[in-house]
Each structure stands twice: as structure tokens, then as C-alpha cells.
Amino acid sequence: MSDTRKQDIILAGVGGQGILSIAFVIDSAALKEGFHVKQAEVHGMAQRGGAVTSHLRLSEARIWSDLIPRGGADLILSVEPLEALRYLDYLKPDGRIVTSSAPFINIPDYPDQADLLRRIKVLPGSVVVDSDALAKEAGSGRAQNTVMLGAAARYLLPREETLREFVRVLFERRGEKILEANLKAFELGRQASA
Amino acid sequence: MSMEILLGDEAVGLGAVHAGLSGAYSYPGTPASEIMEYLIRIGRGASFKAAWSVNEKTAFEEALGCSYAGKRAFVSFKHVGLNVAADPFMSAALTGANGGFIVCSGDDPSMHSSQNEQDSRFYAQFALIPCFEPADHQEAYDMAREAFELSERVKLPVMIRLTTRLAHSRAGVETRPPRPENEIRTGARQCWTLLPGNARVQFKRVLDLQPELVRYASESPFTRLELQPDDRRLGIIASGLGYNYVRENLEGSGLRPSILKISVYPIPEDLVRRLVEHCDTILVAEEGYPLIERQIRGLFGIPGKILIGKMSGHLPLQGELTPETVRAALGLAPLARRTAGDLPLANRPPQLCVGCPHADTFKALKKALEGQPGATIFSDIGCYTLGYFPPHNAVDSCVCMGASVGMAHGASRAGVHPAVGVIGDSTFGHSGITALLSAATADANMVLVILDNCTVAMTGTQPSFSTGRRLLEIVRGVGVPAERLRVITPLPKFHEENVRVLREEIAHPGLSVVVAVRECLEEAKKKNKLGGAQ
Numbered sequence: 001m002s003d004t005r006k007q008d009i010i011l012a013g014v015g016g017q018g019i020l021s022i023a024f025v026i027d028s029a030a031l032k033e034g035f036h037v038k039q040a041e042v043h044g045m046a047q048r049g050g051a052v053t054s055h056l057r058l059s060e061a062r063i064w065s066d067l068i069p070r071g072g073a074d075l076i077l078s079v080e081p082l083e084a085l086r087y088l089d090y091l092k093p094d095g096r097i098v099t100s101s102a103p104f105i106n107i108p109d110y111p112d113q114a115d116l117l118r119r120i121k122v123l124p125g126s127v128v129v130d131s132d133a134l135a136k137e138a139g140s141g142r143a144q145n146t147v148m149l150g151a152a153a154r155y156l157l158p159r160e161e162t163l164r165e166f167v168r169v170l171f172e173r174r175g176e177k178i179l180e181a182n183l184k185a186f187e188l189g190r191q192a193s194a
Numbered sequence: 195m196s197m198e199i200l201l202g203d204e205a206v207g208l209g210a211v212h213a214g215l216s217g218a219y220s221y222p223g224t225p226a227s228e229i230m231e232y233l234i235r236i237g238r239g240a241s242f243k244a245a246w247s248v249n250e251k252t253a254f255e256e257a258l259g260c261s262y263a264g265k266r267a268f269v270s271f272k273h274v275g276l277n278v279a280a281d282p283f284m285s286a287a288l289t290g291a292n293g294g295f296i297v298c299s300g301d302d303p304s305m306h307s308s309q310n311e312q313d314s315r316f317y318a319q320f321a322l323i324p325c326f327e328p329a330d331h332q333e334a335y336d337m338a339r340e341a342f343e344l345s346e347r348v349k350l351p352v353m354i355r356l357t358t359r360l361a362h363s364r365a366g367v368e369t370r371p372p373r374p375e376n377e378i379r380t381g382a383r384q385c386w387t388l389l390p391g392n393a394r395v396q397f398k399r400v401l402d403l404q405p406e407l408v409r410y411a412s413e414s415p416f417t418r419l420e421l422q423p424d425d426r427r428l429g430i431i432a433s434g435l436g437y438n439y440v441r442e443n444l445e446g447s448g449l450r451p452s453i454l455k456i457s458v459y460p461i462p463e464d465l466v467r468r469l470v471e472h473c474d475t476i477l478v479a480e481e482g483y484p485l486i487e488r489q490i491r492g493l494f495g496i497p498g499k500i501l502i503g504k505m506s507g508h509l510p511l512q513g514e515l516t517p518e519t520v521r522a523a524l525g526l527a528p529l530a531r532r533t534a535g536d537l538p539l540a541n542r543p544p545q546l547c548v549g550c551p552h553a554d555t556f557k558a559l560k561k562a563l564e565g566q567p568g569a570t571i572f573s574d575i576g577c578y579t580l581g582y583f584p585p586h587n588a589v590d591s592c593v594c595m596g597a598s599v600g601m602a603h604g605a606s607r608a609g610v611h612p613a614v615g616v617i618g619d620s621t622f623g624h625s626g627i628t629a630l631l632s633a634a635t636a637d638a639n640m641v642l643v644i645l646d647n648c649t650v651a652m653t654g655t656q657p658s659f660s661t662g663r664r665l666l667e668i669v670r671g672v673g674v675p676a677e678r679l680r681v682i683t684p685l686p687k688f689h690e691e692n693v694r695v696l697r698e699e700i701a702h703p704g705l706s707v708v709v710a711v712r713e714c715l716e717e718a719k720k721k722n723k724l725g726g727a728q
């Protein structure tokens with residue numbers, strides 16, 4: 001085993017939940033800190049309320065594959081509990097899940113929520129955060145993705161400071177209020193995962 | 195040199211711009227849409243022209259005209275778009291290019307957003323033109339630049355084949371200083387006029403060029419043969435992303451195979467021969483159909499050698515390659531991983547946005563057709579195809595762009611009643627117009643519902659050529675009488691009225707067109723955002 005620093009992250013959610021914004025922040029922070037980055041995105045049909053994933057790979061060394069191998073992910077970061085479990089077979093045996101507990105129910109056969117959360121909580125190292133409540137507390141119900149980014153921050157390779165910097169870059173042009181709400185969302189998420 | 199983070203799509207686009215691009219044309223389609231989106235974005239104020247076209251055939255012809263003028267031209271679309279452009283594509287191989295001409299086709303193995311998985315490399319082979327297949331973002335950029343050089347040198351269109359995974363992933367690209375655009379220069383009319391006498395001469399030229407193209411592919415710096423002198427057990431031929439998955443899995447595996455990376459077609463035969471002679475077992479890892487594998491296998495394989503890949507079942511014939519499938523083909527044990535156990539993970543298919551105008555149209559249409567068991571709704575391609583899923587269960591087909599109109603016409607002739615076609619405004623412009631002309635001439639007993647949501651919604655709200663007033667004028671223009679052209683507004687408050695209109699037109703024994711007009715929510719959102727930024 002080499003001591004190359006690297007991290008493979010599966011981002012999960014539903015089309016429209018803003019997982020590509022999370023990817024942008026992590027990507028940009030990683031680049032700034034000198035890592036190689038590959039990030040597989042979702043476009044087109046799946047964006048219409050379907051299940052979406054993005055594979056995000058950071059490494060000090062050259063990255064070959066755009067996809068993370070099954071069994072290769074260090075972290076699943078999900079904005080939705082059902083979607084957190086959908087990609088479980090990508091996770092290393094000692095990998096971690098950071099997920100929201102707030103379900104996105106747009107299908108008739110959504111599984112029993114209590115059962116779903118129980119199954120996530122028994123996974124070693126799992127972190128479950130109520131992104132819906134925290135986003136509202138931060139002042140923007142739409143900021144659930146930023147809450148989850150904050151919740152994952154302590155487990156990510158780029159430093160929290162650098163992540164925060166790109167949260168700023170991302171939301172600056174959308175006005176002072178939205179920027180403030182998202183910085184607060186990041187902070188509340190960060191505290192909730194402690 | 196400078197470093198930029200780009201989508202694979204964007205890397206090709208920027209490579210083309212830095213190669214002195216003068217004209218780029220496209221019709222939206224996943225996974226290729228982001229090429230033109232990007233070219234339009236960076237093209238504001240630049241001297242090159244980047245524009246959407248009404249369909250892929252038109253885009254191809256616009257680019258071809260640009261190339262005939264001696265300028266560098268670029269056309270892009272998704273793989274099925276190449277079917278639409280196939281007619282000029284096949285013949286442009288004979289007329290040849292004047293200014294460099296790139297045809298970029300985005301294939302979609304695994305059908306993330308498509309009706310089929312066809313492999314554009316076969317089209318390049320069919321037309322006898324060179325094809326580049328990048329494995330990463332840097333190659334996507336570099337190959338776009340090189341493809342123009344090659345195109346001008348051999349005076350042929352050159353294909354760049356992308357697949358969804360590379361098109362839609364981001365990574366760093368080192369860029370080089372741009373080259374200026376070409377001056378206008380004339381070409382030879384006998385090349386461009388494919389009358390039989392000229393075409394025979396031109397076809398012979400393309401055939402005569404083939405050995406040179408094979409030599410070029412062998413000598414290209416994108417192609418790499420690494421033979422292991424002291425290990426003859428395994429040889430790998432890999433192309434596109436297949437190469438990456440091979441390299442990913444080899445790291446730390448202890449395997450030391452010989453590797454031929456194929457990045458340019460036609461297949462570099464001499465390199466393939468050298469690898470095959472050197473190794474006992476040959477694995478072919480390619481994205482899409484088994485094009486390389488088929489070509490080297492012949493009918494019965496290579497005596498004394500074991501050839502594995504898609505045709506032998508070591509890799510799946512269907513879907514895109516993955517790190518896991520390639521790992522298994524290499525004979526490596528799967529990585530340890532977690533599993534979800536017995537938990538049933540409900541599927542989450544894509545669906546219409548909440549409040550989408552199409553949902554209201556479908557509701558009215560279903561109501562109007564109630565009690566008519568023979569009714570068939572022939573849908574086309576766009577967001578409205580999602581009307582297939584519950585709770586709508588509203589459409590019965592999705593075949594290709596524009597097919598709904600012709601299918602409804604054909605079915606009505608066969609006795610299907612009511613026969614209803616459903617098509618979007620942009621798809622109608624793309625290839626519904628001619629089919630409607632045919633149906634109007636025959637006064638077919640069918641209803642065509644045109645869903646005018648003012649945009650090309652599914653691919654990200656690109657502009658539509660046939661929306662609003664112009665759409666109505668086109669419908670009238672192909673011969674639909676004014677009293678058989680009805681316009682409705684798909685909103686819940688007009689439900690009863692819309693059902694009544696649809697019922698009347700279904701009852702009419704001849705062709706009717708009902709246009710349902712309401713803006714797509716995404717399009718409206720985008721406009722609001724733009725308005726707010728001003």
C-alpha cells in the first residue's frame with residue numbers, strides 16, 4: 001500500500017436536489033489543494049425527479065477510471081435516506097455513510113421510513129442528519145444539500161476552510177440572503193455531525 | 195499552457211475552438227448537448243459561429259457548407275442523431291472536406307437517456323473515414339485539434355466518438371495557444387457534385403486512402419503498444435474508457451499484461467498483429483459493440499490463441515463497461531464491499547416535474563378517450579415520453595424523433611381508432627413536419643396533439659424552431675384547415691373545456707391538429723433567473 005492520499009465519494013440524491021452543487025464545492029476545494037479530480041455527472045433524463053449519483057474521485061496521483069469501482073468508495077454522501085442505501089455496494093467494508101434522514105417521496109412504493117433509518121443507523125460509522133429541519137433553521141428550505149455538505153465536511157479530504165470558501169463562490173452571485181443562509185446551513189450541518 | 199476543469203464534452207469543444215473553428219452546428223441530445231451549450235457560451239463575442247439547428251441532418255449540412263468554404267467546421271449530436279444525418283454523412287465521405295470537418299457523435303451505452311445503444315464507430319467504418327476515440331479529457335481536447343489537421347490533410351470528414359461517461363465527467367485539461375481560423379478558399383465542384391461519374395472517382399479516392407489511414411492510426415501518438423518482453427500470457431487491446439478500467443484494475447494486481455491502446459480507427463492492423471503474435475490470451479475491452487473484437491476474431495478466431503471479450507461472454511454485450519466487469523474479465527476477484535441485504539430498494543424512474551403542462555394535457559386526453567378501448571396514443575421523444583409511467587399511463591410508443599405522426603397515420607389507415615399522435619414543438623420541427631404534410635394530403639383519420647411548451651425541455655431548454663405563432667402557421671401551411679386546428683391551454687381550470695375540444699376532434703372523421711400551449715416550468719424558471727440578473 002502506498003501512502004498516496006485519495007478519496008472516492010459517491011454523491012447520491014434525487015434529480016433537482018442539488019448534488020452537482022455539492023460536487024462543485026468539493027471538486028473546487030480539492031483542486032485548490034492540489035489534488036487530481038474526476039467527477040462523473042448526471043445529465044438528461046435522470047435529472048427529472050429520478051435517482052441521481054455522481055462519482056467523485058480525488059487523489060494525489062493520476063486517476064484512471066471516471067467511475068468508482070464497487071467496493072471502492074470511502075464515503076457515500078446522500079441528500080436522501082433511500083438513495084444512501086441504493087449505492088451501498090460501492091462502499092468499502094470500512095467506508096462511511098453520511099446521509100440526510102429527510103425522505104424525498106415521489107414514488108408510491110417508498111419503503112417504511114423508520115425501517116430505512118434503522119438500517120442506516122446500524123451501519124458502522126454512519127452519520128444521519130435531519131437536513132430538512134436544519135435547512136429551515138438556516139433560513140432556506142432549499143439548502144439541504146449545503147447542510148449535508150457541512151455534515152460531511154469533517155470526513156472530506158479538502159479542509160473545511162477551503163470547502164467554505166467555495167460555498168461562498170457558489171452562492172455569492174445569488175445574493176446576500178441566500179449566501180448567508182447557505183453558510184449557516186453548512187455550519188449547522190457541520191455541528192450536527194459532531 | 196493553462197489548466198481548465200472541463201466536461202469531456204467541453205474539452206472537445208474547446209479543442210475545436212483552439213484549432214481555429216469557424217462554424218459549429220448541432221441539435222440537442224444527451225450526452226452531446228453540452229458541447230454546443232459550451233460553444234455558444236464561450237462563443238459570445240468570438241468570431242466563430244456556434245448555433246443550434248432544426249435537426250441533425252440540417253446541422254450536418256450547415257457544417258458541410260462551412261467546410262466547403264475552406265473553413266474549419268464542427269457538427270455534434272447524440273448517436274441516434276447520426277442516423278438522422280446519415281444521408282449527408284455517408285456522401286460527405288465521398289465529396290470530402292475542404293476546411294477541416296469534425297463529426298462528433300455522443301454514444302450512450304447503457305441507454306442512460308436513449309432508445310438504443312448503437313455504436314458510432316461502425317458508422318465511421320461504414321463511411322470509410324477516420325475516427326478518434328478519446329479515453330480522457332486531455333485526449334478529448336488534443337484529439338479535436340489533431341482531427342482538424344488530419345481532416346485537412348486527407349480531405350475527409352473525421353469522426354470523434356464520445357461515450358456518455360466521458361462526455362459527462364469533469365477533469366483537468368491542459369490547453370495550448372489557439373490557432374487562427376482559415377481564410378475562405380474555393381474547392382472543386384466535381385468533388386461536391388456526386389453525379390455517378392464524379393462519385394465513382396471520389397469513391398475510388400476514399401478506397402485508395404485506406405492504407406494511409408491505417409498507417410496513420412498505427413503511428414498516432416494516441417495509439418500505444420506496450421509489449422512485456424518476458425511475459426507472454428496476457429495481452430489486452432483496449433479503447434476509449436475500456437483502457438481506463440483496465441489500468442484502474444491493474445494497479446496493485448500483480449498482473450503485467452502487454453497492452454495495445456487503440457485510439458484511432460481504422461484499426462492499426464500491424465500493431466494488433468504484433469500483440470496477438472506476442473501473447474497467448476488476448477482480452478479486448480472496448481466501449482459499445484464488439485467492433486475491434488469482431489474484426490480480429492474473423493469467423494472462427496485465431497488458431498492457437500484465446501480471444502476473450504464481449505463475444506466470448508467475458509464482458510457483457512449490453513450496457514457500458516464498468517470497473518467491475520473489466521475486473522472480472524481480467525480474472526481478478528471482486529473487491530470486498532457492503533451490501534444492502536434484503537432491503538427492497540424501490541426504483542425511482544424519472545418523471546414529469548410537478549405542475550408540468552404535459553400532465554394536464556395527458557389528463558384531458560385520457561378523459562377524452564375514455565370508453566374507447568381501441569384508442570392508441572403514439573408518442574414521440576421528449577419529456578412527454580415520461581407520460582408512459584404511472585400515474586399517467588398515457589402513451590404507447592417512443593421510437594424515434596417524429597415517428598409519432600407517421601405511426602398514427604399508418605395505424606389509422608390500418609383501422610386503429612382513435613389514432614392519436616403526440617409530439618413536442620421542437621420534435622415537430624425536427625421531423626414531424628414532413629409526416630404531417632403526408633397525413634394532411636391524405637386527410638388521415640387521426641388527431642395530432644402538438645405539445646408546445648416553447649422549448650426543447652428534456653435536454654435542458656434549448657431554443658425551439660417551431661413554437662408559438664410560427665408553429666401554427668406551419669400546421670396551416672402543410673394543409674390543415676383552420677377549423678381543424680384547435681389551440682388549448684393545458685391548465686387544470688380548463689380541463690373540461692380541453693376534454694370537449696379533444697372529443698370533438700377525435701369524432702371528426704379526418705385529420706385534426708390540437709396544439710396545447712403552455713410554457714415548460716424549467717424554461718420559465720430560466721427566464722426569471724435571466725431577468726433577475728439584468
Ligand code: SF4
Nearest residue numbers: 547550577651714715
Ligand atoms: S422540464 Fe418542462 S416539459 Fe419537462 S417535465 Fe419539467 S416542466 Fe415538463
